[in-house]
Amino acid sequence: MMPSSEAAVSSDTKPPLLIISYSPIARDARVLRQIELFQGRYDLTTVGFGPAAPGVGQHHEIHVHVGLSRRIRGYAEAALLRLKLYRLMYWSDPLVRATRRALRLYRPERILANDIYTVPLALHLAPDTTHTDLHEYYPGLHDDSAQWRRLRQPYLTWLVEKYAPRAASATTVGEEIADRYHQHGVHAAVVVNAPERKGFTPGAVSSPIRLVHAGAALPTRKIEKMMRAVAESTADIELSVLLTPNTPAYVSKLEALALELGPRVRMIPPVAHENLLQTLNSFDVGIHVLPPTVTNQALALPNKFFDFVQARLGIIIGPTPGMARLINEHDLGTVTSGFEVEDIRATLDALTAARVSEWKRAADRASEVLSSATQLPVWAKAIDALSAPH
Structure with missing residues (x-):
């Protein structure tokens, strides 16, 4: 749904927008809302897992090989995390490398980068015109595990604090998470995970x-x-x-x-x-x-x-x-x-x-106030504010 205050850009002059998400995009409800919002106003390219979602002009499906290479990567990651070689950890990640290969001939003017793992790459490609949408609070993702807190939490905190504040704008899924990110120098607006309003009516209560x-x-x-x-x-x-x-x-x-x-x-x-x-x-x-x-x-x-x-x-x-x-x-x-x-x-x-x-x-x-109609204008304003580099 497109905010009524914004006019759709004609199909002949639509500017490009790259959406990156390391998720099965065609089944990711939040990313699908982004695509539905922007398909009438931008020429969309997506990068992620699985097939393309409807309304996308071009899609790059990311494949990462499994098997012995995954085991070797696991050993390498453990060593890199222990040595705090976080930059090497990120840029040697098979997902990041596969994404760079997929986009080697593409020069994005503006990027919507979903979740922290896509943000450093997005900033490398479009340093002044990247918006990041953080679906989770990454430093608290698996902090019930002592090993995760010892190895992964410092890495994710480094990713958040080094890269997310450099994005032109940021959003996340709730006020409580936005407050936590503020402590890391990230000033994120909120877009809750509300779907489009549906025309259902409250049914009679069943027994039982x-x-x-x-x-x-x-x-x-x-x-x-x-x-x-x-x-x-x-x-x-x-x-x-x-x-x-x-x-x-x-x-x-x-x-x-x-x-x-x-x-x-x-x-x-x-x-x-x-x-x-x-x-x-x-x-x-x-x-x-x-x-x-x-x-x-x-x-x-x-x-x-x-x-x-x-x-x-x-x-x-x-x-x-x-x-x-x-x-x-x-x-x-x-x-x-x-x-x-x-x-x-x-x-x-x-x-x-x-x-x-x-x-x-x-x-x-x-149902109206807690629907996507009240949320999507936040994304629209943020992406429309990204001016292409000169």
């Missing part, structure tokens, strides 16, 4: 009340705690869990747990991203109690929160500040007192159809 959790299967998220809380609750509820198979062994563990817990908890197959909101709309309450096992989870304001709003669901979350702030501001649902099974169960025990119905109506009222 139908809860849903949808997202990545990551062990740090402790999804089993929500499942156990539902199974132990005295409320008339059931839970469906839709997970992408990020960690197959963890999915298998949860499938076994669902069978053990009984019929009120079930695993159902994930759906394609374009069908997710329609699927969610058939439920009553979205639940996402995300324990702060790593800093990034403590700061989270994820896609699924806004997906729940657009699907017109009530929302139950843990006391994660970014999500709790919006829950309370818009009366969208409730916040558990903590992240443990007993905290979640206490909240579930108090569920009633009347409360859930109120939350669903509140989601409908908030």
Whole structure:
């Protein structure tokens, strides 16, 4: 969606824009929003994994060889990190080298660089006309691991502090993460992960009340705690869990747990991203109690929160500040007192159809302000401000 205050550039005079993301671009919801926003006003070139997304003029698919070379690279990285040879670590990275090869004949005038790993390369190619969009707080990505804190955290902090402040502008996904980046000298505006507003209406509350959790299967998220809380609750509820198979062994563990817990908890197959909101709309309450096992989870304001709003669901979350702030501001649902099974169960025990119905109506009222329509102008202003070098 293009902000109404900005006129689209005609197809004959569209300036070029390079979007780099080390992700499967055609399935990356945030990058897809960037592409949808800019395809009518810029001649788009993308670099990333997998096939091109619709609306892109040219796409460079990055391939990195695996096998023995990956093992050798692992040993090399361990040595480089221990010796703090961070510059060599970055520029010898196979991803960076593959990207440089893909763009060897391309001279970008302006770049939208997604996540910190693309920023040094983007600044090398377009030192004065790069915008960086930081999807995560990288120094807190896996800080539950002592080895990661010892080796990777200093490297990522170096990347952030050396390169991100040099970008012409920056954005990130939430106020809490923006505050953390400010401590590293990065002044980032906020574009939350909200989808386009959908025309759903709040459905009648089911009996039993139908809860849903949808997202990545990551062990740090402790999804089993929500499942156990539902199974132990005295409320008339059931839970469906839709997970992408990020960690197959963890999915298998949860499938076994669902069978053990009984019929009120079930695993159902994930759906394609374009069908997710329609699927969610058939439920009553979205639940996402995300324990702060790593800093990034403590700061989270994820896609699924806004997906729940657009699907017109009530929302139950843990006391994660970014999500709790919006829950309370818009009366969208409730916040558990903590992240443990007993905290979640206490909240579930108090569920009633009347409360859930109120939350669903509140989601409908908030669906415009918590949609991409209020967010995309931030990106539009930042990219439009990048003037091509002379």
